[in-house]
Amino acid sequence: xxxxxxxxxxxxxxxxxxxxxxxxxxxxxxxxxxxxxxxxxxxxxxxxxxxxxxxxxxxxxxxxxxxxxxxxxxxxxxxxxxxxxxxxxxxxxxxxxxxxxxxxxxxxxxxxxxxx
Numbered sequence: 001x002x003x004x005x006x007x008x009x010x011x012x013x014x015x016x017x018x019x020x021x022x023x024x025x026x027x028x029x030x031x032x033x034x035x036x037x038x039x040x041x042x043x044x045x046x047x048x049x050x051x052x053x054x055x056x057x058x059x060x061x062x063x064x065x066x067x068x069x070x071x072x073x074x075x076x077x078x079x080x081x082x083x084x085x086x087x088x089x090x091x092x093x094x095x096x097x098x099x100x101x102x103x104x105x106x107x108x109x110x111x112x113x114x115x116x
Contacts, residue, residue, distance in 0.1 A: 011057030016043045018063045061106040085112040
């Protein structure tokens with residue numbers, strides 16, 4: 001509904017906040033991962049509509065890891081096996097600012113140990 005409600009507005013950017021679960025679904029998150037993948041597919045469709053002038057503003061899909069704040073959590077075993085750590089909020093906001101100035105449709109954001 002938000003897309004339809006904003007289709008005629010001169011938006012700079014239409015941002016969809018997704019999850020790394022689309023790439024690394026873990027046990028018990030298949031529906032969540034599928035919903036986030038569907039959101040990313042919607043983002044691609046919206047970007048194509050923007051190219052034709054049917055809506056306005058760049059579409060950006062951000063696939064975030066867990067943030068180091070209250071909310072959803074990942075088990076220590078899964079976090080360790082993937083090498084992913086919770087994203088500190090200041091780093092997340094800095095990344096958000098930088099990525100919104102980018103040109104890609106999708107960004108996959110990970111935080112942790114690159115060697116894992």
